[in-house]
Structures are given as C-alpha cells and as structure tokens.
Amino acid sequence: GAVVSQHPSRVICKSGTSVKIECRSLDFQATTMFWYRQFPKQSLMLMATSNEGSKATYEQGVEKDKFLINHASLTLSTLTVTSAHPEDSSFYICSAEPRSSGNTDTQYFGPGTRLTVL
Amino acid sequence: GESVGLHLPTLSVQEGDNSIINCAYSNSASDYFIWYKQESGKGPQFIIDIRSNMDKRQGQRVTVLLNKTVKHLSLQIAATQPGDSAVYFCADLPSGGYQKVTFGIGTKLQVIP
Numbered sequence: 001g002a003v004v005s006q007h008p009s010r011v012i013c014k015s016g017t018s019v020k021i022e023c024r025s026l027d028f029q030a031t032t033m034f035w036y037r038q039f040p041k042q043s044l045m046l047m048a049t050s051n052e053g054s055k056a057t058y059e060q061g062v063e064k065d066k067f068l069i070n071h072a073s074l075t076l077s078t079l080t081v082t083s084a085h086p087e088d089s090s091f092y093i094c095s096a097e098p099r100s101s102g103n104t105d106t107q108y109f110g111p112g113t114r115l116t117v118l
Numbered sequence: 119g120e121s122v123g124l125h126l127p128t129l130s131v132q133e134g135d136n137s138i139i140n141c142a143y144s145n146s147a148s149d150y151f152i153w154y155k156q157e158s159g160k161g162p163q164f165i166i167d168i169r170s171n172m173d174k175r176q177g178q179r180v181t182v183l184l185n186k187t188v189k190h191l192s193l194q195i196a197a198t199q200p201g202d203s204a205v206y207f208c209a210d211l212p213s214g215g216y217q218k219v220t221f222g223i224g225t226k227l228q229v230i231p
Contacts, residue, residue: 006161
C-alpha cells in the first residue's frame with residue numbers, strides 16, 4: 001500500500017528556533033499534500049493544502065509566515081515552524097493524495113511529528 | 119498559552135462483542151466518507167470508505183452505514199479485539215474533486231479483555 005513518512009518523528013526545541021518537518025510519499029507521487037495539527041484528545045485540524053509547484057493554501061486563522069510550506073517535488077512537502085513558541089507544541093500530521101487516485105479519493109497519512117517547544 | 123482539550127467520547131466494549139461508533143456530519147454536499155483509526159502517537163490509518171450513492175459497505179470485520187437523510191455515519195466492528203483499541207474518526211469530503219477532508223471529533227474505543 002501507499003506509504004507516507006515524516007521526519008523527524010519527535011523534536012524538542014528551544015523557544016525562538018525554527019523547526020522543519022518533512023513529509024514524503026515513498027512509493028507514489030503526490031500532487032497534493034495536506035498538513036494537519038492535532039492537540040491532545042482533539043481531532044485533526046487542517047492547516048494548509050500544499051500543491052506541488054505552487055503556493056500553499058492556508059486555512060483561516062493559520063499564519064502563513066509562521067508555518068512555511070514548501071512542496072518542491074511530487075514526493076516531498078516540508079512544513080517549517082518559524083520562531084517556535086510553547087503554544088506551537090503539538091502533533092503535526094501530513095497526508096498525501098496519490099497523483100492517480102482514480103475514484104478512491106483516498107489520502108494516506110504520515111505517522112506524525114511530535115513537536116515540543118520549551 | 120495552554121490549549122483547552124476536549125474530552126473525547128469513549129466507548130468501552132468487552133472483547134468479542136460488536137462495537138458501533140457513530141458520527142454526524144453537517145455538510146449536505148459531502149459525497150465521500152471515510153473512517154480512520156488512530157492509535158496513540160501515530161497518524162490516522164484508513165479503515166473503510168463509502169460514497170453517498172451507497173447506504174452500506176462491508177470490509178473485513180467492519181461495516182460502514184450511511185444515512186444521508188439525517189447525515190449520520192456509523193462504523194460497526196465485529197468481534198472487537200484488543201488491537202481495535204484506538205480513536206476512530208469519521209471524515210467527509212465534498213463533491214467537486216477538491217480533496218479537503220473534514221474530520222469529526224473522534225471516539226475513543228477501549229476494548230476490555
């Protein structure tokens with residue numbers, strides 16, 4: 001089946017630093033990737049939609065200068081949390097939609113990245 | 119600041135019994151529905167999907183029922199096993215091709231051995 005990886009799986013950083021999270025589709029090409037944020041005991045909240053070769057589309061209330069997204073290739077999207085603060089601590093999950101998903105509309109999720117900002 | 123966490127609804131089921139997890143959606147334009155399973159510390163895992171032109175779909179040990187009239191979705195797990203313990207999310211996508219998934223709040227399933 002389709003596999004999506006994220007790196008790192010866990011990161012702890014100091015307040016004010018920037019953190020980059022990678023999302024890769026390992027065995028398929030993904031025109032579109034999605035970035036979600038999940039707080040404990042809550043559902044996934046879509047942050048932005050990342051389209052290969054174009055600017056990301058951010059959801060309302062998500063600061064695009066704070067959460068930089070780059071979708072440089074059909075298998076890689078990156079999320080950079082700039083000048084991270086403790087309130088940015090969360091579980092970040094990406095998903096990818098296969099380029100040729102046919103009629104399935106299925107997205108495949110990465111394992112998530114746990115960010116802790118001290 | 120500190121985020122205020124919601125308490126996920128919890129369903130406790132004896133091992134071997136059947137589980138029914140319910141979900142309501144609000145978007146009448148939703149055309150495609152998915153159930154995901156999320157184990158602690160991991161990303162969501164696709165379980166089963168159903169399109170709006172169907173009322174029922176069966177997989178291995180799982181069945182999804184869709185009632186479009188009342189915008190209700192349910193996931194039935196037969197012979198629940200300890201490995202089924204997880205948080206289950208329903209998700210819906212609107213028609214039109216744009217794959218923006220909207221997740222429900224989730225239900226935590228606890229299987230009692």
